[in-house]
Amino acid sequence: MKLKGDSSTTRALNRRLILNQIRRNGPMSRSALTAAVGLSPAAVTFVTAELIAEGLLVEGEAQLGAAGRRPIPLEIDYASKLSLGIKVSVDNIRGVITDLSTRIIGEVVLPLADHAPDTVVRVVAAATDHLVAEAGATRDRVIGVGLAVSGQVDAEKGICRQEQRFGWRDVPLAGLLAELLDVPVWVDNDANAYAVSQHLFGHGRGRHSIAAIAVGRGIGAGLVSNSQLHRGASGAAGEFGHSFEQRGRRCECGRDGCLETWCGDIGLLQTWRERDPGSDGKDINDLAAAVAAGDPVAVAIIEDSAQRLGRHVASLVNVFDPEIIVFGGEGVRFGRRLIDPIRKLLGEYCYSGPRPIAIDWEGTGWARGAAALAVQHFFNFEATGGYSPERKDKDHHRAA
Ligand SMILES: [Zn+2]
Known part of the structure; x- marks a missing residue:
């Protein structure tokens, strides 16, 4: 043998x-x-x-x-096989079915009633059924499902170690989902998944080291070093949003003053309410609209956020020394108001000189990132990680 x-x-x-x-x-x-x-x-x-x-x-x-x-x-022949990618968010799950280049063929968004693991897994399974049917695909063309969640993930075992927003600890997500589907399942942190997709087919294609920084409700960084995802000792590498920024705001992780509490969506809205009581009840799209309209308070909030983010990104660049920085996530909706000051700070504080910055304007980056988890395993033919009910009996990766 x-x-x-x-x-x-x-x-x-x-x-x-x-x-x-x-x-x-x-x-x-x-x-x-x-x-x-x-x-x-x-x-x-x-x-x-x-x-x-x-x-x-x-x-x-x-x-x-x-x-x-x-x-x-x-x-x-990128169309020869199909990948499924599911991004789990607080209110919903967004799923895509893609070809092997992570080009999107079909998309679905389903609401989440609660965050019980069984509920999430059932909704994800329903989304995959819908996507496969909509694409008119047969199961044998599907290489697997990639599941992207925020929080700390043990990708090797397919377990979400902790996710405070969902109240999860050690949830065996990949195993639970693989019991409902007859395809392999991989699970990873959403920023990691995003970095993988940018490395395979996005702005980081052909590069060996990239820092992919996703800004939205949370703030995460996915680091690719020597063409491999850098996970760290406990799978928590890239929890960039929990870097200390300034005391005075309690973070979802329980700490005081994480970067996310100032520059994530909820933090930005809190600042807006503090500076402009009339903004009470408005959401992040309203803030983006106010910025686009040149509202001075809204613009100042984004410029302040850019200063905070830029300092942390510059530190990250000095520690990690990536070839390129990719910015993505919903935060790019603030456009140049957010990006230009960051670019300027990086020019000033990157020790070995400014880095190329690529902006991923696509709104589909998260779900494509999830699909990239399965595609990555397809191209690497990795025999480890992920979960499939049949993996004890046969090597499905090789069969792919
Ligand atoms: Zn935190």
């Missing part, structure tokens, strides 16, 4: 090498692949033939090359 395992590991590694090379670079000929991945021409021919037979690779139009040769480019 050991030998068989070893040979399938080599096979999996070679497939991973070739698929990822094409994912990063776009269509490539067999000879270009041979040069790039360091396998023999025979091995490349064998692996690519297998991937073509499985429908994962397709041959493109032959290109006229040097000396009259016409190499045939090979491209990933």
Whole structure:
């Protein structure tokens, strides 16, 4: 059994090498692949033939090359498989079904009546059924479900360690969901999932180290280092929003003065009420509208938030030294009022010079991030992590 395992590991590694090379670079000929991945021409021919037979690779139009040769480019058939991504929020869950490039094919939002794990898992299962049916897909094309939640997650075991907003401690989310679905399930922190998607197909594509910072109701950072997600010793890396900013506001995590209490949606609304009592009862979209209309109090609140955020992001850059910073989440709704001051601060306080900053204006980043969890495992053929009721019996990753 050991030998068989070893040979399938080599096979999996070679497939991973070739698929990822094409994912990063776009269509490539067999000879270009041979040069790039360091396998023999025979091995490349064998692996690519297998991937073509499985429908994962397709041959493109032959290109006229040097000396009259016409190499045939090979491209990933991103439509050949489907991924499901679900972002769990306080009031609802947002689900998407995507192709292997995390391009969205269908979307659904379902309300959450309460935060009992059973309720959340049932609603997520209903969303996946709806998405698969809407896309007219068969289950065998679905590579798995990625579930993104805020809070601390043990991604290896599929357990949410703590999530204060939901009152969760050690909830085996992936296991509960996999009992209802017959596909593999992965669960991760939402900012981590977001960083994975930006690394695979977003602004961080082709980079080795990125800091993806998501600002919305909460504030999180997903860090990719050496092309791997950095989780930390307890899975809590990137809990950026709980950095200490200023005393005077109690955070959902129980501490006093976390960055989130000043710069997250709820913190911004509290500041607005304090400075403009007339704003009582208004929501975050109202604040964005007031900023867009040039309301001086609203504008000052966002500029103040940008100063606070910018200082912390600059510290993060000095510690982590990423190639690029990606900003996403609902916070980008404040546009340049928020981003420009941050950019200026980074120019002043990044020790080794300012970094490229990419803004992800898409509102679908969270759910796409969740879908990227399954896609990442597909491209890496990882044999660990995630949860599936069948995983004890067969290696579903390899079968993918
Ligand atoms: Zn906190």
